[in-house]
Amino acid sequence: MGLGTVRLIALALGLAVAALSAHAQQPAKVPRIGVLFGGSPPFVSHLIEAFRQGLRERGWVEGRNMVIEYRYAHGRSEPLGDLATELVRLKVDVIVAPASSAVRAAKQATASIPIVMVTVGDPVGSGFVASLGRPGRNITGMSNFAPELSAKNLQLLREVLPGVTRVAVLWNPVTPVGELERKEIEVAARTLGLQLQFLEVRDPNGFEAAFSSMTRERAGALIVLVDAMFFTHRKRIVDLAAKSRLPAIYQRREFVEDGGLFALGPSLVDLFRRSAAYVDKLLRGAKPGELPVEQPTKFELVINLKTAKALGLTIPPSVLIRADQIIQ
Numbered sequence: 155m156g157l158g159t160v161r162l163i164a165l166a167l168g169l170a171v172a173a174l175s176a177h178a179q180q181p182a183k184v185p186r187i188g189v190l191f192g193g194s195p196p197f198v199s200h201l202i203e204a205f206r207q208g209l210r211e212r213g214w215v216e217g218r219n220m221v222i223e224y225r226y227a228h229g230r231s232e233p234l235g236d237l238a239t240e241l242v243r244l245k246v247d248v249i250v251a252p253a254s255s256a257v258r259a260a261k262q263a264t265a266s267i268p269i270v271m272v273t274v275g276d277p278v279g280s281g282f283v284a285s286l287g288r289p290g291r292n293i294t295g296m297s298n299f300a301p302e303l304s305a306k307n308l309q310l311l312r313e314v315l316p317g318v319t320r321v322a323v324l325w326n327p328v329t330p331v332g333e334l335e336r337k338e339i340e341v342a343a344r345t346l347g348l349q350l351q352f353l354e355v356r357d358p359n360g361f362e363a364a365f366s367s368m369t370r371e372r373a374g375a376l377i378v379l380v381d382a383m384f385f386t387h388r389k390r391i392v393d394l395a396a397k398s399r400l401p402a403i404y405q406r407r408e409f410v411e412d413g414g415l416f417a418l419g420p421s422l423v424d425l426f427r428r429s430a431a432y433v434d435k436l437l438r439g440a441k442p443g444e445l446p447v448e449q450p451t452k453f454e455l456v457i458n459l460k461t462a463k464a465l466g467l468t469i470p471p472s473v474l475i476r477a478d479q480i481i482q
Contacts, residue, residue, distance in 0.1 A: 204422075248433050271447075274299075361391060
């Protein structure tokens, strides 16, 4: 073997070793998670923290071994499509889209990137999944589908206000479970002998008119049905209820923390923490279409005694003893 041949072999071996070394030194791909919110950061920061906590419990730490891309529509549905497209362009590994409007935008933007929903009322009826047990597409996650809660809220309202005869119902017919909730509450109202005044609010500009109508029609109390837009503008709703001196019940504790009277419903913090389990499984190779959709397991009753006092109400001991939290 000539000297030139030996040199060529040595050079080839050197290049091969260098290539292998360079490959070995390349950092592992850091997973990137997209989070698509319809609201604004101040209104969902506690939910984001619950999601992060769920990730940390499974070994995922933001900024260390994973990246989260946050996108917010600030209470408007129009930007969601563009924001979802932006996340797809960033080649995120998973998109977390909590509410129906965000899931719909993400679904239109991608048919391949896994999408995790968190607070969708009726994922089957909305066309997001084929069934709860076998989603079958690129969407899975949590559902807060519990239309019977509206009836339970009405029963609880009657327990606190035994003399009430007319109850205003704030709802958004665009919400996928809106019609289901309306039917449930109508049945409960007939059983309890209550008259209902349904007030449609499809955008934030309709709140003042709705409350004016409640006052004009002499509603004795208010029940607020579930809607992502209502959640984003919850402080405004709570303030209008206080101004109208209307005892109101909600299905999210966040309304009560912002000054509402009381709430009975699933824990959003728990749902967001549990949604991290889906992200973990998807990042480790699970297929979204094979991960069953889960429903709420933790429900909570929260009462604001300061608001009750301002309204001149005494909450019955039978209700107080069932409360998960009492805000003084």
